[in-house]
Amino acid sequence: MSRTAGAGEALLEVDSVAKSYGALDVLTAVHLSVPAGQALGIVGPNGAGKSTLLSVINGTERASAGTVRFAGRDVTAVGADARARAGMGRTFQIPRPFTHLTVFENALAGATAGAGLHGRAADDRALEALVLADMLDVANTPAGELPLLGRKRLELARALATDPQLLLLDEIAGGLTEAECDSLIATIRELHAQGITIIWIEHVVRALLAVVERLVCLASGVIVADGEPDAVMRSDEVQAVYLGGGL
């Protein structure tokens, strides 16, 4: 279901990216290269710039400096809508459904615009995304009436409907019960198995470690650790960040 870049080639290249709001530097020189098909987790304390990094990647925010390359193309100056059409899907930490549209219509917007499909093909794509996110039973419910888990799943379904090569997940497991979290993990594992490249920010480390094969730790706007998940979790840098040892 996914368009794939050449094997081994980086799908996403973040090079020296910085982002500041006035005098406040949220990101300073972030380098990140993500090969196609990889599932990458990002951890880090609150305020480390994790969500901002996702925003700079998907174009919701523009980088103050540095470049973002996606599928071999420099997209630093490209708008979020064009990046979505190029194959980037993103979910928000606090779900933002189109509350007056039904669940199906929410997904359909992604299928028609993001994936560029028409008519039956778009309907099928939207339905497929709802099946993947396990939402078929509430397809005709107005999105504004969904409970939290439903809203989180809808964020995922809508992003999937755009037929993404790269899926950016922002704390999608936060606030869920253990059982809900487990079913979400299963869903994300399946997406990973289908070859979708995933970058996932998460505080629920258990969920993250169940899926990702590489872990990055972001602190104060820079990457302080990067590698195999268990090794990163044990590293002095991460221990310092999480246990307050001071960097």
Next chain:
Amino acid sequence: MVILNALVQGVLLGGLFAMAALGLSIAFGILRVVNLAHGEIMTVGAYLAAVALSTLGVNVWLSLIVVVPLLGVVGYWVQRLLLQRALSLGELAPLLVTFGIAIIIPNALIELFTTNKQAIPTGDLAVRSVQLAEGLRIGVLPLLTMLVAVLLIAGTQLFLARTRSGRYMRAAADDSETLRLMGVDHRRVYAYAMGLAFAIAALGGVFFGMRQGGVTPFDGQLLVLFAFEAVIIGGLGSLWGTLAGGIVLGVAQTLAGVVSPELPLLVGNLVFLAVLVLRPTGIVRSKVVV
């Protein structure tokens, strides 16, 4: 019979108010832009029709084929070039921009056409009527206006509910930034919505001009007032509500007119204020999007 007659005329007048209110409702519902120049856009529509009539010699129905799409295109570009920039500055900026447009247009019209009424002749349509009973005649033009208003509202409702562009407009009304994540340029969606609002305003303006036999530069001030009152009475966010609001306003005005020709405006405004105080959400419960 006098009362019944006034009721029927009032309901039909409501069709015109609903048409005036529809474009305003779309602009507010989808873009959250309060278009203070809405009445002036209607006036411009009527002027363009008058010009088409006098220069091209076409009849008023043919003029609509040019006037309505033309103002639709104008609306698209006004949104893209002017209001979109204003929107990025905050909520107050678009309000001020439309206020400015509302001042510029009548003065430009005076420069171009003087303050004299520009005639919009309709043949004998404006005076033709059908007799329903002794003392109860309804005009063909008001009836036609009501019919067009109902079709417009039904059509708009269907467009928003069933088409891809309509879905994007409803989604943009909820959260335009998230719509970008779906791959949609929300600025284009906004521009199309404003184009639709302008086109419907132009149509309403021409119908108003036909009813009045012509148009003057300052007609927009009353039109925008009636449009706002119809939207508020009917309930913000409900398209069928604008029809209900238009009818309530129309009936209030014509009933007051039976008592004294001085009263319609005053009573219409009092009914509006009463709804605002007693039932600020409007008389129709808003269940549909916009």
